[in-house]
Each structure stands twice: as C-alpha cells, then as structure tokens.
Amino acid sequence: MGNATFIVWRESVEAILIIAILYSWIQARGDGRIRLRHLWLGVAGGIGLALALAAAMLGFHSQLAGTTLEAFQAGIMIVAALLVTHMVVWMRHHGRTLKRDLESGLARAAEETGGLSAALLAAIAVGREGAETVLFLYGIVAENPAGGWLDLMLGAALGAGLAAATAVLFMKGSRLLPQRVFFRISEVLLLLLASGLLVSGLEGFLNLEWLPPLVEPVWDSGALLEGNGLLGTFAGYRARPALSVLALWLLYWVATLWLLRPKPAAKGGRWSAA
Numbered sequence: 001m002g003n004a005t006f007i008v009w010r011e012s013v014e015a016i017l018i019i020a021i022l023y024s025w026i027q028a029r030g031d032g033r034i035r036l037r038h039l040w041l042g043v044a045g046g047i048g049l050a051l052a053l054a055a056a057m058l059g060f061h062s063q064l065a066g067t068t069l070e071a072f073q074a075g076i077m078i079v080a081a082l083l084v085t086h087m088v089v090w091m092r093h094h095g096r097t098l099k100r101d102l103e104s105g106l107a108r109a110a111e112e113t114g115g116l117s118a119a120l121l122a123a124i125a126v127g128r129e130g131a132e133t134v135l136f137l138y139g140i141v142a143e144n145p146a147g148g149w150l151d152l153m154l155g156a157a158l159g160a161g162l163a164a165a166t167a168v169l170f171m172k173g174s175r176l177l178p179q180r181v182f183f184r185i186s187e188v189l190l191l192l193l194a195s196g197l198l199v200s201g202l203e204g205f206l207n208l209e210w211l212p213p214l215v216e217p218v219w220d221s222g223a224l225l226e227g228n229g230l231l232g233t234f235a236g237y238r239a240r241p242a243l244s245v246l247a248l249w250l251l252y253w254v255a256t257l258w259l260l261r262p263k264p265a266a267k268g269g270r271w272s273a274a
Helices: 004-028 036-063 064-113 115-144 149-171 179-207 231-234 244-257
Strands: none
Touching: 004 036, 004 064, 004 149, 004 179, 036 064, 036 115, 036 244, 064 115, 064 244, 115 149, 115 179, 149 179, 179 231, 179 244, 231 244
C-alpha cells in the first residue's frame, strides 16, 4: 500500500503541475483558438489512454497462466523500473525548463493548428504520467501478489489525495514543502523502488531459468539481515544474491548515476545542475 501511495503521489503531482501550467497560459494568453475545453479534452484523453493501458494489462493477465504469466510479470517489472528511471532522469534535466517548454508548445499550437494540437499536447503529458503509474502499480502487485488489489486501490486513492494537497501547497508558494526538496527526495525514493522492481523482475527470469545465476549465492548475510523486509522491497537488497542479478543491479546504478550527472552548458563550459 505504501509503495502505491508514493508512486501515485509523485506521478499525480507532476500531472497536476503540467495541467496547471497549461491552464494558466490559456487563461492569461489564450486568443480564442485555444480554449479551456481543449485542455480538458486533452486531459480526458490522457486519462483515457492510461485506463486503456490498465484494461489491456488486466486483459493480458487474465489470459495468461503458468510460465507465460510469470515471464510477463517479470518483464513488466523490468519495463516499469526502466520507465520510471527514465522519467526521473528526464525530469532532472528538463524540470527547470518544463514550464517554458510547455508554454512554447502551446504558442506553436496556437499559431499552427490551434485547439486540437493543444489537446494533443495535454493528452501526451497526462497520458505519459498515467502510463508510468499503471505499469509501476502492476509491477508492485506482481512483486507482492499477497498484498492484494484492495490495498493497491486504497494506496492509490491516498496518493491521489496527497498529490492534490501537495499541488495546492506548491501553487501557493508554501515554504513547508519547497518544490526542489520534494522532487529531489522523491527522485531518490523512486530510484530505490525501481531498483527493487528490477531485482524482482530479474529474479523472475532467474527462477524460469532464462537468466543464468553464474554464482549463487555470492554471499549469505541472512544472519544479519534477511532480504524479505523493507530493504528487499524498497531497494532490491537480497541476503543471498545470485551473481548475475547482483551484476545487473550494479550496472543499473552505475548507468543511472551516469545519466543523472550534471550536463555541461551549451556555451562557456559551465555545468548545469538542472
């Protein structure tokens, strides 16, 4: 439930902020070609895309069984981990210019094709956040099927409520929860969750004998800390890891940290900490 609450909270905050940016631009600079109805049409379309993906996932799930279902679930866990990692990296490098990029996109839409382009922009922005949420939530259920769908839905509802409250604080400029602090802390937590899902997905392929263990176990730290607790679920810790899973987990963190490195500025050789 806690993981579902957090992922819906973070993803919903991003979606709400995107909608707020588009709403403010239309209210302040709209010239009749782009109206609020185009924004809400796009938002509805983005939500519809996310719901369609959820229905497709549940449809696939109901039609699969045995080895095929295990492979599907393992694959989704890995895909969800990589998608969320991509989102964190993208936000790190584009978060500072997100408002400007969205507003320039709306300005181009107004000049070229008008309202339908604005609706498409909103649909893509909201649909992306929704798709990531659906995949991550399915991955959480696949990782811990004993948790149940009821806990998942309660956690998602709580996350949505927290997101609405957080967005209000942001828009009012509250010092209780600065945006930069929120996004930096949530970045770390998201990456830890993603690494945990990645390990669970890799272990699924290991159990299916589609991934060789190489050496198993590399060590046994079960006497100190078992791997089925919070660290196991939240960060991918295993008390008795297989070498192949451990190597891919380390590769994931090396690649992620490299992608998160500050990029050099286009001119002057200075580094940007976006």
